[in-house]
Amino acid sequence: MKRQIPLAIAFICGIGMIIQFFIPHPVSQRTYQEALQWQIIVGIFMAIIAIRSLFVVHIDKIKRKKEGWGYSFITLFAVLFTAFVGIRIGIGEDSLFSHLYAYIMVPMQSTMFSLLAFYMASAAYRAFKARTAQATLLLVVALIVMFGRVPIGEKVAPWLPAFIEWILMYPNMAAQRGILLGVGLGMIATSLKIILGIERGYLGGG
Amino acid sequence: MNFLEKMMNIDRRWIYLLVGICVLVPLIRPVGLPTSLTPYTKALFDYIDKIPADGPAVLISFDFDPSTAPELQPMAQSILRHCFSKDINVMCLGLMPTYIGMIDIALSSVKDEYGAVSGEDFVFLPYVPGVTAVMLSMGESIVNTFGRDYYGIPLDSLSMMQHIRNYDDVALVVSISGSAMPQSWAVLVGTTYHVKVGVGTTAVSAAEYYSWLQTGQFIGMLGGLKGAAEYENLIESKGYTIEGFRKVATKGMDAQSFVHILMIVLIIIGNIAFFSLRKKSRQI
Numbered sequence: 001m002k003r004q005i006p007l008a009i010a011f012i013c014g015i016g017m018i019i020q021f022f023i024p025h026p027v028s029q030r031t032y033q034e035a036l037q038w039q040i041i042v043g044i045f046m047a048i049i050a051i052r053s054l055f056v057v058h059i060d061k062i063k064r065k066k067e068g069w070g071y072s073f074i075t076l077f078a079v080l081f082t083a084f085v086g087i088r089i090g091i092g093e094d095s096l097f098s099h100l101y102a103y104i105m106v107p108m109q110s111t112m113f114s115l116l117a118f119y120m121a122s123a124a125y126r127a128f129k130a131r132t133a134q135a136t137l138l139l140v141v142a143l144i145v146m147f148g149r150v151p152i153g154e155k156v157a158p159w160l161p162a163f164i165e166w167i168l169m170y171p172n173m174a175a176q177r178g179i180l181l182g183v184g185l186g187m188i189a190t191s192l193k194i195i196l197g198i199e200r201g202y203l204g205g206g
Numbered sequence: 207m208n209f210l211e212k213m214m215n216i217d218r219r220w221i222y223l224l225v226g227i228c229v230l231v232p233l234i235r236p237v238g239l240p241t242s243l244t245p246y247t248k249a250l251f252d253y254i255d256k257i258p259a260d261g262p263a264v265l266i267s268f269d270f271d272p273s274t275a276p277e278l279q280p281m282a283q284s285i286l287r288h289c290f291s292k293d294i295n296v297m298c299l300g301l302m303p304t305y306i307g308m309i310d311i312a313l314s315s316v317k318d319e320y321g322a323v324s325g326e327d328f329v330f331l332p333y334v335p336g337v338t339a340v341m342l343s344m345g346e347s348i349v350n351t352f353g354r355d356y357y358g359i360p361l362d363s364l365s366m367m368q369h370i371r372n373y374d375d376v377a378l379v380v381s382i383s384g385s386a387m388p389q390s391w392a393v394l395v396g397t398t399y400h401v402k403v404g405v406g407t408t409a410v411s412a413a414e415y416y417s418w419l420q421t422g423q424f425i426g427m428l429g430g431l432k433g434a435a436e437y438e439n440l441i442e443s444k445g446y447t448i449e450g451f452r453k454v455a456t457k458g459m460d461a462q463s464f465v466h467i468l469m470i471v472l473i474i475i476g477n478i479a480f481f482s483l484r485k486k487s488r489q490i
Contacts (some may be wrong), residue, residue: 029346036343043335064375092357093314101307109272110333117465121225122218125472139477143470148267150463151239151408160244173416197401 007197054079094148124166210479212431219343220282221472228468231234232460241459246419247436250404250426253378254285255444263370267391268312269383271304277445280434280455281406283465284441290320291446296328297376300366301387306356325364330356338389338394345399349481370459373399374396378425382406386425389417392423403447406433435437435459 017035020028058072078130082100091097130136145167146162193199254264255376266285270278289296298313301308308332322328331352334340343351348370349361369375379401381388388405396403402425404414409430418424428437434455441447 033346036339036346039339040334040336042344043337043339047335067271093310098307098310098370102311105304105307106275106311110275118222118225118230121469122221123464124469125216125221125476127471128476130477139473143473146466146470149430150465150466151459152239153465154242155239161244163243168413168416171418172413173420177417180481202338206376 003200004202007200008204011195011197012200014191051079210482213475213479214483223257224468224472225465228464229461232464233391233457237437237460237463238459239460241432241435241439241456243436243440244429244433246427246429247301247433247440248426250380250428251288251437251440252290253402253404254294255292258291260295261364261412262375263295263297265376266287266298266307266309267379267381267383267387268298268300269302269385269387270308272308275308276458277408277431277434277455278384279308279312280408280431280458281428281437282308282382283316284317284434284437284455285382285406287310287319287451288437288441288446290316290322290327291441293327294377295370297331297370298328299331300333301340303333307331307446308349309356322417324355325359326366329361329364329366332356338390341390341394342398345395347372356457361388373401376401378402380405382405382428384408384411388424389418394419396423429463431455431458434445443461 010019017032020035046051049142055076057202060066061069061072062076082097085100086097089096128139128142130139144160148157148164157206190199194202220410222363246321264285266282266455268282285295288294298309300309311393312332313328316322317324320327324330331348332353332355336343340351349367352361354360373379373395378393379391381391381403383405384407391405392403393433395401402428404424405424406428407415407430409432412427412429412433413429415424415429419427428434435453435458438455442451442453452459
């Protein structure tokens, strides 16, 4: 039953929503609106499960004094403190909650992402080599696009932006569209497999 | 060890130092190189420019967090400036908890410049879990989806929301994102509810969206810091900015120019050293 009930729910909901899409009747529309509300409510419960999971993992780390357990302590403290500030003191402009975001979250995330520029420069220097014909093509196009997408490149070669637009609009788009079609077909196939109970990975347990 | 061998084994900290210099120097002493206008930036600007004052709203979906903010926040702020200066109603939405803070920062820095008032000129929608469910639910009723605005005021009591029920009253959705969120807007909202969708994205993601632009699923696109700089130039040239307007993206373009040149030079040096050493080792 632990497997049959979720499979039945997935089948009924999946088929039901497909049929509903093609029926422009008030009852069908109400069902659709109700389903959307349910989906939002399920999303809220997912957040509760995620928070529980976060606490279970980090409390276990602290209890067992695993390597880096201090960071787990900081994580849990940050979660509880932010929640306390948001719920008890309130949110809004110039609130402590928005200051926590602006002066802690923003600098931390920006710093982490900014470091990428340094690593990318070093990695490009060491790894971006014209070893094969394909790699050479990629390298040459990348250099042209990098040079032409900045003002200094436009100044040196005024024809470059138009050429780059051509690269993006034709060779790039042809490849992207192929990928998109593949992804789209894959999504349809996977959705059908889930609705029909062939793909059961979401039930857990392999 | 000759020069090329030295170059191949250069300490990465020298590269970090060069990148640091190339970013910092132009930010401290801007060069002010001009940025050309791409057709997709112009298309988005023109579309917003034609929206009537106090008519259908522009929904700006802040689909990014601080990690991509240097590229995307200037876009959001420029679009807000454009809308506020033309009295176009704006709804700001964040579909993830970390996106909400970006709206707060953008509105705080822009609304006072134009005297924009919450509930009259803009509505700050709160976070509601369920990304795609929220997108679709807004097509039925925006008030029912959110209930209250970010500040806790019931949406149906706001004057701006008296004539905005669902996507029928939205002239344009602009998804500013460093992820695949604009695709969801185009597929779920653009196709289902026939709303025009525009996109602002990071330079890395811009290449993905050319096929969407060609089909008309996106009416325009701001690609990376360059797109943001172009939009800044457009709103300034049309007189939609206040005196002393800081063109953040335009200043950033100088730094990006120098870093791109550095990367190109490093890649070329790296390749020359690699092939010279390979040739030498084959001869031995």
